[in-house]
Amino acid sequence: MFAFAKAADSTEVPLAEGASRSPRAGAAISLDAVAFSFDTGASIEAHLEVPAGQLVCLVGPSGSGKSTILNLVAGLLTPTRGRVLENGAPITAPGPERAMVFQDAALFPWLTLRKNIEYPLEVAGVSRAERSDRSEALLRLVHLHRFAEAFPHQLSGGMRQRGAIARALATDPAVLLMDEPFAALDAQTREILQAEVERIFLETKKTILFVTHNVREAVRLADRVVLMGTRPGRILRTLAIPLPRPRAVGDEHVTALANEIAAEIRTEVEKIAKEEADDAWVVPGAPVRVDPRRNLGGGI
Amino acid sequence: MASSLGNSPLLPSPLAVGRSLVHAARDGTLGRAIGTSVLRLSFGYGVSLVAGVALGVGLARSLAAKQAFGPLVLGLSSVPSICWLPLAILWFGLSETAIQVVVILGAMLPIAVATEGAVRQVNPLVVRAARTMGARGPRLLFSVVVPAAFPGIVSGAKLGWTFALRSLMAGELLFVSGGLGQLLETGRDIGDTTLVLAVIVSIVALGRASEWLLFARLDREIARRWGTEAA
Ligand SMILES: Nc1ncnc2c1ncn2[C@@H]1O[C@H](COP(=O)(O)OP(=O)(O)OP(=O)(O)O)[C@@H](O)[C@H]1O
Numbered sequence: 001m002f003a004f005a006k007a008a009d010s011t012e013v014p015l016a017e018g019a020s021r022s023p024r025a026g027a028a029i030s031l032d033a034v035a036f037s038f039d040t041g042a043s044i045e046a047h048l049e050v051p052a053g054q055l056v057c058l059v060g061p062s063g064s065g066k067s068t069i070l071n072l073v074a075g076l077l078t079p080t081r082g083r084v085l086e087n088g089a090p091i092t093a094p095g096p097e098r099a100m101v102f103q104d105a106a107l108f109p110w111l112t113l114r115k116n117i118e119y120p121l122e123v124a125g126v127s128r129a130e131r132s133d134r135s136e137a138l139l140r141l142v143h144l145h146r147f148a149e150a151f152p153h154q155l156s157g158g159m160r161q162r163g164a165i166a167r168a169l170a171t172d173p174a175v176l177l178m179d180e181p182f183a184a185l186d187a188q189t190r191e192i193l194q195a196e197v198e199r200i201f202l203e204t205k206k207t208i209l210f211v212t213h214n215v216r217e218a219v220r221l222a223d224r225v226v227l228m229g230t231r232p233g234r235i236l237r238t239l240a241i242p243l244p245r246p247r248a249v250g251d252e253h254v255t256a257l258a259n260e261i262a263a264e265i266r267t268e269v270e271k272i273a274k275e276e277a278d279d280a281w282v283v284p285g286a287p288v289r290v291d292p293r294r295n296l297g298g299g300i
Numbered sequence: 301m302a303s304s305l306g307n308s309p310l311l312p313s314p315l316a317v318g319r320s321l322v323h324a325a326r327d328g329t330l331g332r333a334i335g336t337s338v339l340r341l342s343f344g345y346g347v348s349l350v351a352g353v354a355l356g357v358g359l360a361r362s363l364a365a366k367q368a369f370g371p372l373v374l375g376l377s378s379v380p381s382i383c384w385l386p387l388a389i390l391w392f393g394l395s396e397t398a399i400q401v402v403v404i405l406g407a408m409l410p411i412a413v414a415t416e417g418a419v420r421q422v423n424p425l426v427v428r429a430a431r432t433m434g435a436r437g438p439r440l441l442f443s444v445v446v447p448a449a450f451p452g453i454v455s456g457a458k459l460g461w462t463f464a465l466r467s468l469m470a471g472e473l474l475f476v477s478g479g480l481g482q483l484l485e486t487g488r489d490i491g492d493t494t495l496v497l498a499v500i501v502s503i504v505a506l507g508r509a510s511e512w513l514l515f516a517r518l519d520r521e522i523a524r525r526w527g528t529e530a531a
């Protein structure tokens with residue numbers, strides 16, 4: 001069903017094939033003492049520097065502001081306080097140099113996969129000939145060229161996510177924002193797509209902000225893991241992941257580090273929970289679980 | 301009793317209705333009536349569709365429009381369209397314009413209400429995704445919001461079609477010359493039950509045929525793209 005197996009030869013396709021320029025490298029992102037408040041009163045605060053070409057994973061419990069940070073960097077939200085900068089310049093609006101991949105793909109159901117991938121190029125005013133060259137190259141990059149004319153509902157969840165990644169890469173952005181892109185996928189598909197993201201990351205040197213509830217996924221992918229907490233949504237700490245790349249699927253260093261971090265997150269989360277004991281926030285009395293494959297979102 | 305009703309001119313046999321249908325078709329009255337009604341429908345429904353969709357999109361996307369017209373549209377859409385007839389006659393006399401007013405008010409408002417709902421229910425994630433790709437303003441509206449709402453807009457258009465047909469029949473029945481509605485009235489005047497039933501059969505046929513012509517292809521296309529069940 002999936003096209004991965006036989007597509008090994010096409011991993012060579014350069015990303016910029018069909019484009020007149022070489023791929024755009026990553027941009028530095030900084031959240032400079034940023035705060036954002038929703039009109040409901042919920043708020044987040046964050047100070048974060050992401051150097052160009054780094055892959056940063058955001059992990060933390062539900063409501064800790066991960067999506068909000070991504071939306072701020074995308075330019076979909078404007079900070080209430082502080083500044084969000086791309087290469088030192090304030091981000092004021094969404095733009096094609098910062099592309100986003102959502103949990104449920106958000107591919108347009110009325111367009112074929114090919115047309116979906118070409119859409120951001122159309123918005124950017126790219127000529128029809130270049131659009132079709134570029135979508136062809138991207139379809140090959142994510143091994144979906146056989147499904148170019150399929151509509152999203154005809155694709156599996158994993159294929160849709162790969163399609164969304166291809167679409168995000170279409171305008172050759174400097175920054176990729178991925179909000180739990182693989183959360184709805186089975187473990188195997190997930191691992192395959194993690195490898196794809198790492199490959200694309202190594203090939204293109206783009207800056208990637210990747211949100212996940214899965215600590216193992218974070219450790220597998222990240223140069224740096226940013227651990228977030230709630231009320232207000234904020235960054236608790238960041239951890240460097242100094243493992244060499246490319247990282248193998250069953251890498252025991254990844255597993256070991258993920259175990260450590262998962263344990264740390266537990267402790268961290270429980271500490272916060274105690275501090276906020278007067279709130280209705282309940283921590284299950286279960287012993288500290290260190291299985292990093294667990295989705296933390298459910299348990300904490 | 302059953303047999304006496306069976307022979308009664310008040311409940312003619314299907315055969316008699318069929319004969320009447322053929323007769324009306326032969327002498328051209330049926331053809332002319334259908335032609336007149338279809339022409340009126342095409343115009344009235346065309347205007348309703350364009351205006352209704354535009355109004356609905358406006359109501360969904362503009363807070364000012366919603367505040368200004370929202371309650372009005374919702375309120376007026378619950379008025380049975382034939383209630384507009386007296387007002388239309390006072391304004392425009394016994395004219396084509398009067399009946400078009402009835403048809404347009406009858407179809408446009410339900411289309412607007414359905415379109416507004418469809419646009420409001422568009423997955424915000426889809427719109428946000430488009431915005432991150434740099435789409436905004438009219439392009440965002442026409443290349444994303446409206447296509448995303450398309451299945452709902454088509455449902456509204458179908459609803460509008462049946463409302464237009466009903467409004468037109470009511471209007472023609474009450475006063476305007478020509479058309480199927482008036483042929484019904486003629487049948488009643490001359491006490492010809494077979495003619496009345498023949499016209500009703502024609503209205504059913506017209507409704508089915510036009511739905512097939514107008515919407516069957518759209519339904520298939522929507523099913524193909526969205527993966528929903530074809531009706
Ligand atoms: N549109 C909104 N209106 C009001 N409050 C919001 C809105 N979106 C998010 N919030 C609030 O802001 C805080 C951060 O939400 P956010 O969606 O960024 O969390 P998250 O870390 O992405 O959570 P999850 O893991 O569940 O996706 C939460 O308290 C949430 O309730």
Ligand SMILES: [Mg+2]
Pocket residue numbers: 066067068179
């Ligand atoms: Mg989120």
